[in-house]
Amino acid sequence: MTGTTAENGSSPTMSRRQVNEAFAGILIGMLVGILSTSVVNTSLPRIVSDLHGDQSTLTWIVTGALLTTTVSTPIWGKLADLFNRRRLLQIALAIFIAGSLAAGFAHEPTLMIGARLIQGVGTGGLMALSQVAIADIISPRERGKYMGVLGAVVVTGTAGGPLLGGFVTDTVGWRWNFYLVIPVAVIAMIVIQLKLIVPTRRGATNIDYAGSILLIAAISTLLIWLSLGGKQFAWESLLSWCLGVGAVVLIVVTLIVESKVKNPVLPLHMFRQRTFTLAVVASVSVGIVIYSVSIFLSQYMQLSRGATATGAGLITLPQVACNLIASTVVGALISRTGKWKRWLITGASLLTVGVFLLSTLRVDTPFTVIFLATPLVGLGLGMLMQNLTLVVQNSASVLEIGAASSATTFFRSLGGVLAVTVFGAVLSTRVDTEIEQGLQQAGIARSASGLTDGNLPNLPALSDQVRNTVESAYGQGVGEVFLYSVPFAVIALICTIFMPNAVLGTKTGIQQLSDIVLDTPSNDLDTVNVPRHSEKLGAEREMALAEYSGSGSDRVTSAASPPNTSSS
Numbered sequence: 001m002t003g004t005t006a007e008n009g010s011s012p013t014m015s016r017r018q019v020n021e022a023f024a025g026i027l028i029g030m031l032v033g034i035l036s037t038s039v040v041n042t043s044l045p046r047i048v049s050d051l052h053g054d055q056s057t058l059t060w061i062v063t064g065a066l067l068t069t070t071v072s073t074p075i076w077g078k079l080a081d082l083f084n085r086r087r088l089l090q091i092a093l094a095i096f097i098a099g100s101l102a103a104g105f106a107h108e109p110t111l112m113i114g115a116r117l118i119q120g121v122g123t124g125g126l127m128a129l130s131q132v133a134i135a136d137i138i139s140p141r142e143r144g145k146y147m148g149v150l151g152a153v154v155v156t157g158t159a160g161g162p163l164l165g166g167f168v169t170d171t172v173g174w175r176w177n178f179y180l181v182i183p184v185a186v187i188a189m190i191v192i193q194l195k196l197i198v199p200t201r202r203g204a205t206n207i208d209y210a211g212s213i214l215l216i217a218a219i220s221t222l223l224i225w226l227s228l229g230g231k232q233f234a235w236e237s238l239l240s241w242c243l244g245v246g247a248v249v250l251i252v253v254t255l256i257v258e259s260k261v262k263n264p265v266l267p268l269h270m271f272r273q274r275t276f277t278l279a280v281v282a283s284v285s286v287g288i289v290i291y292s293v294s295i296f297l298s299q300y301m302q303l304s305r306g307a308t309a310t311g312a313g314l315i316t317l318p319q320v321a322c323n324l325i326a327s328t329v330v331g332a333l334i335s336r337t338g339k340w341k342r343w344l345i346t347g348a349s350l351l352t353v354g355v356f357l358l359s360t361l362r363v364d365t366p367f368t369v370i371f372l373a374t375p376l377v378g379l380g381l382g383m384l385m386q387n388l389t390l391v392v393q394n395s396a397s398v399l400e401i402g403a404a405s406s407a408t409t410f411f412r413s414l415g416g417v418l419a420v421t422v423f424g425a426v427l428s429t430r431v432d433t434e435i436e437q438g439l440q441q442a443g444i445a446r447s448a449s450g451l452t453d454g455n456l457p458n459l460p461a462l463s464d465q466v467r468n469t470v471e472s473a474y475g476q477g478v479g480e481v482f483l484y485s486v487p488f489a490v491i492a493l494i495c496t497i498f499m500p501n502a503v504l505g506t507k508t509g510i511q512q513l514s515d516i517v518l519d520t521p522s523n524d525l526d527t528v529n530v531p532r533h534s535e536k537l538g539a540e541r542e543m544a545l546a547e548y549s550g551s552g553s554d555r556v557t558s559a560a561s562p563p564n565t566s567s568s
Contacts, residue, residue, distance in 0.1 A: 018195060018197070019137050019138060021191065021195040022133075022137055022191075022192070022195040022196040022197070023134065023137070023138070023146060023149075024191060024195075025188050025190075025191030025192040025195055025196060026089070026130045026133050026134060026188075026192065026196070027130075027149070027150065027153055028184060028185075028187060028188035028191065029089060029092075029093055029126050029130060029185070029188040029189075029192065030126055030127070030130045030150065030153055030154070030157075031153050031156075031157050031184070032093070032096065032126065032181050032184050032185045032188060033096065033122070033123040033126035033127055033130075034153070034154055034157030034158060034161065035157050035161050035164070035181055036065070036096065036100070036119055036122075036123050036181060037065060037066070037069070037123065037161070038157060038158050038160075038161025038162055038165070039161040039162070039164055039165035039168075039177045039181075040061070040165055040174075040177055040178075041161070041162045041165060043165050043166070043168075043169040043174040043177055044058050044061060044062070045058075046169055046174050047061065047112070047174050048061070048109075050174070051106065051107070051108055051109050051112055052108070052109070053109040053112075057109040057112070057113070059227075059228065059231065059232070060109075060113045060116075061112060061113060061116055063223075063224075063227045063228070064113050064116045064117045064120065065116040065117070065119055065120035065123065066120065066223070066227075066413070066417070067117070067120065067220060067223050067224070067227070068117050068118075068119075068120030068121045068123075068124060069120040069121075069123045069124040069127065069413065070124070070219060070223060070410060070413040070414060070417065071124070071215070071216050071219045071220055071223070072120070072121045072124030072125065072128075072216075073124045073127060073128045073406050073409050073410040073413065074128075074215065074265060074266055074403065074406050074407060074410045075124075075212050075215070075216070075265055076088065076092065076124055076125040076128040076129055076402075076406060077128045077129075077132065077402040077403045077404075077405060077406025077407065077410075078208070078212075078264075078265040078266070078402060078403045078406075079402070080128065080129055080132040080401075080402030080403075080405075080406075081399060081400055081401070081402040081403055082207070082263075084198060085129060085132055085133045085136060085196075085198050085402075086133070086192055086193070086196045086198050088125065088129050089125070089126070089129045089130070089133060089192050089196075090189050090192060090193065091125070092121075092122050092124075092125025092126050092129060093122065093126065093185050093188055093189045093192075094122075094189075095118060095119075095121050095122035095125065096119055096122025096123060096125075096126065096185055097122075097182050097185050097186070098118060098122075099115050099116070099117075099118035099119030099120070099121070099122055100115075100119055100178045100179070100181055100182050100185070101178070101179075101182065102114070102115035102118060103115035103116060103119060103178040104175045104176075104178035104179045105175075127409050128402070128405065128406035128409060128410075129402075130150070131150075131389055131393070131405045131406075131409070132401060132402045132405050132406070133196060133198065134146060134147075134150070135393050135401050135405065135508075135509045136198045136508060136509040137196070137197070137198070137508055137509070138508060139504075139505060139506050139507050139508050139511075140390065140393060140394040140504040140505040140506075141335060141338055141504040141505065141506045142335050143335070143390055143393070143504075144330075144331045144332065144333070144334030144335035144340065144387070144390060144504075145328075145331045145332040145334070145335040145336075146331070146335075147327075147331050147386035147387060147389065147390050148327045148328040148329070148330060148331020148332060148334075148386065149327075149328060149331065150327075150386055151323070151327030151328075151331070151382060151385055151386040152323075152324045152327050152328050154385070154386075155320055155323045155324055155327070155382075156320075156324070158294075162313065163313070164177075165177050168180065207263065208258075208261050208263055208264050208265045210257055210261065211254065211257050211258050211261055211264050211265045211266065212265050214250060214253060214254040214257055215254050215258075215265060215266060217250050218247060218250035218251045218253075218254045219414075221243055221246050221247040221250055222247040222251070223417055224243060225240065225243035225244055225247055226417055226418065226421040226422075227417065227420075227421060229243075229421065229425075230421075230424075230425050230428070235425075254266075255268065265403070266403065266407075267400055267403055270396070270400065270403070270404060270407070273395060274498075274499070274500060275391060275392065275395040275499055275500055275502065276392055276395060276396065276404060276407070278495040278496075278498060278499050279388050279391055279392045279408060279495070279499070280407055280408065280411050281491065281492075281495050282348075282384070282388055282491070282492045282495035282496060283388055283407075283408045283409075283411045283412040283415065284411045284412065284414060284415035284418075284488075285415065285488040285489065285491045285492040285495070286351075286381070286384055286385065286388070286412060286415065286492050287411065287412035287413060287414065287415025287416040287418075287419065288415040288416065288418060288419040288485060288488045289351060289355055289377075289381075289419075289485050289488055289489050289492070290381060290385075290412075290415075290416060290419075291415070291416035291417075291419040291420050292355075292419045292423055292481060292482065292485045293319070293355070293358070293374075293377055293482075293485075294316075295419075295420060295424075296423065296427065296478050296481050296482070297312075297315070297316070297358065297370075297374075297478070298312045298313070298316075299427075299474065299478060300361060300474060300475065300478040300479075301315055303457065303459065303470065303471065303474040304361075304363050304471045304472075304474040304475040304478065305363075305471070305475075306459060306471070315370060315374070316374060318371060318374045318375045318378065319374035319375060319377050319378035319381075320378060321375075321378065322374075322375040322376075322377075322378030322379045322382065323378040323379070323381050323382040324382070325379075325382065326347070326378065326379045326380075326381075326382025326383050327382040327383075327385070327386060330343045330347075330382065330383050330387070331386070331387070334387065334390075334504075338503065338504050340387060340390065340391060340504065341496070341499060341501045343383045343387060344383065344384060344387055344388070344391070344496040344499070345493070345496045345497055346383060347379065347380045347381070347382070347383025347384040347387075347496075348380065348383075348384060348489065348492045348493035348495075348496045349380070349493055350376045350377075350379045350380035350383070351376070351377060351380025351381065351384065351489045351492065351493075352380075352486065352489040352490055352492075352493055353376050354373045354374070354375075354376030354377035354379075354380060355373075355377065355482055355485050355486050355489045356486050356489075357369055357372060357373035357376070358370075358373045358377075358479075358482040358485075359479055359480075359482040359483035359485070359486055360479060361475060361478055361479040361482065362472075362475045362476060362479055363471050363472045363474075363475030363476070364475075365475070365479075380489075384492065384496075385412075388408055389405055389408045389409070390504075391499065391502075392404050392405060392407070392408055393405055394502060394504055394505055395500075395502060398509050398512035401509060415488075419485070423481045423484065423485070426477075426480070426481060426484065427477045427478065427480075427481050430473075430476065430477040430480055431473045431474055431476075431477040434469075434472065434473035434476050434477065435451070435469055435470060435473045438469035438472065438473065439466070439469060442465050442466075442469065444465065444466060449462070449463075449466045450462050450463070450466060451466070451470070457470050459471070
């Protein structure tokens, strides 16, 4: 009998077919989470109108989901180190389904925003737990090609979500954007329940409640300040100062508490490891670049080159296609050769060149530059995003792989929020300055220009002279935003260069845990990523024995056997 636990109680093994089936369930769950964030983008004006909301409603529908997704990610990751990953995935899917149902039935703005907050919590779990579950059943050496497929799904969901959402909204109504993902989520729950074989953990006796609450409060305050500053309130206002200072104080208190508790939700000692620290810095930088390109390139096409929303979306197809190719092909090559560092360096280099080309954008820049830059950005992101998580998982202790994996996602999202907020403010200031200068040179008063403060310009309604001024201003402003993004791409490149070129392990997370519990021989320690220091090993084994228990097919009671990778 393959793919199950032997009768003598050996560690659970999975055949190649069972691994692929379990991976398919994880992928479906990940796709559901991604679609929840992208499918509503094209429906937002209709949603806000039908619910009789305002601009604040639209902002919170987007920001609320982003807020809870980002804040909950590290907490889900830590829970994955304490409890059964399969149950946690199903809980995250259940929360997501509840949020989706509530959003579909919402009949006023407050209910819609609350539903999106709930949906975001489930999405955070899906994003964090999917990568942790993959680490359980697939070794780092084999994980490259699976991470490549995972990256392709991320890109497909992100790019295809707005198109799907627009079609559904125009045909059967925006509420079905929330309803349609529910049966897909149910399918994911069923597949995960039937096919994902993971150990059962008893969990820690002392959960870091204080750290969790402080982390939620700190990051929520920071994100609210960054997301709404300059829009809902002025940056120099009293509310802005209170939120900014409050965020700093809460972050400091959180770090103090996390450095003292026994089982922190964000283990600060991981930052002593060079690979983890460099990967986190690279993830922040990559997040800044990703969001800059995805948001500001669209604004450039629509407000500087007069493209429609559909046209602005189509201009990103070369980037999407190259991202898909790079993530799948490079992932397969990493699994085949075990070499990963060259691809991270190559990806960061291509990303730097691509963003530098975008920094030259102006109102009259040839489209050739865009068609050359966007594929380079796509190739760079395809080589970087999922493989940064792979490197972190390979270097982390199996007992903290959840916290380590979720950290890359968390900091990438945090970088995205910083990019949208800070660069958005830079763009707004630069555009206003350029428009004022252009109107003065043309002898046109602002009041007579047809431009409204606080709103994006409606180009077809403007006179030719004013329209040319606006298009030139946005061309200049967006180009400068990309110029400010270049240093972050360079930082990501530097981080990849200085990452230790560690060999990818050949054991799954289940086998590594079994090795710790069952007193792994010292000559095998390098392959399971457990430090050689005997005291450290003893502490990790004690933790594993304290946290691990199981029955039936989930129990480890004897020496780990290698996974059966033959086809069933």
